Amino acid sequence: MPKDADARTAPAHVAIIMDGNGRWAQKRGRPRLFGHHAGARKVREILKACPDLGVKYLTIFAFSTENWKRTQTEVAGLMSLFRRYLEREAQELFESGVCVRFIGDRVRLDDKLVSLMDDLELRTAGNDRVHLTVALNYGSRDEVTRAAKRLAYEIEQGRLTHEDVDAETLARFLDTHVLPDPDLVIRTSGEARISNFLLWQSAYAEYEFVDTLWPDFTAEEFARVLRDYAKRDRRFGAVRA
Numbered sequence: 001m002p003k004d005a006d007a008r009t010a011p012a013h014v015a016i017i018m019d020g021n022g023r024w025a026q027k028r029g030r031p032r033l034f035g036h037h038a039g040a041r042k043v044r045e046i047l048k049a050c051p052d053l054g055v056k057y058l059t060i061f062a063f064s065t066e067n068w069k070r071t072q073t074e075v076a077g078l079m080s081l082f083r084r085y086l087e088r089e090a091q092e093l094f095e096s097g098v099c100v101r102f103i104g105d106r107v108r109l110d111d112k113l114v115s116l117m118d119d120l121e122l123r124t125a126g127n128d129r130v131h132l133t134v135a136l137n138y139g140s141r142d143e144v145t146r147a148a149k150r151l152a153y154e155i156e157q158g159r160l161t162h163e164d165v166d167a168e169t170l171a172r173f174l175d176t177h178v179l180p181d182p183d184l185v186i187r188t189s190g191e192a193r194i195s196n197f198l199l200w201q202s203a204y205a206e207y208e209f210v211d212t213l214w215p216d217f218t219a220e221e222f223a224r225v226l227r228d229y230a231k232r233d234r235r236f237g238a239v240r241a
């Protein structure tokens, strides 16, 4: 595992759009789900690398609100992969100090999966070595819409007034309300799109688009991306003093 990261310049929160599983499988003449399984193994490798690289928060895009448009076989296969992943990895995640959270709308997910998600969140809530957030049935527009709806309800109930509505108040209603904003968003597979991922939270994030397909992404490449990030000059809209 690479040990060359500098914790002072490392991004505290890295978010990843894990793209390219399907193409990786197709290149091998295998079904798309074969690529998703390889992608799931890669999550473990990248997560394991985080503490040494100085990354405290890792957020991964596992399933978007738009991914329901895929074939029934692929959607069902992904849901079963998520269930199995949570069952198999729960103990290891807990023992290695990972605090797991999920963001996204749980309403459309099946009960068994939701119960595994709830259990894992509860079980790992006291961990603090690294914080893994899995975006599952997540889309930024959906998240902001749900937040606005709940905010409107609070106003309707008289617990808030329209004068209270500012960016900070709205952010308290987002799924990510306990997380810091991402410092760096990585997308694999050569596509340069954001795809409805953490739009609000990434207002000042740095972006890195790498050509590697997600199952081929390695801890070494991750470390390289973080070294490049460390050279960037983040000004958050201000000018350098």
Ligand code: FPP
Residues within 6 Å of the ligand: 018, 019, 020, 021, 022, 023, 024, 032, 036, 037, 039, 040, 041, 043, 061, 062, 063, 064, 067, 081, 082, 085, 134, 189, 214
């Ligand atoms: C995008 O690749 C990937 C997904 C929609 C699924 C991501 C899921 C995993 C990596 C599985 C593991 C996650 C967990 C939490 C166990 P794509 O299928 O769009 O690839 P393509 O662009 O090559 O078709």
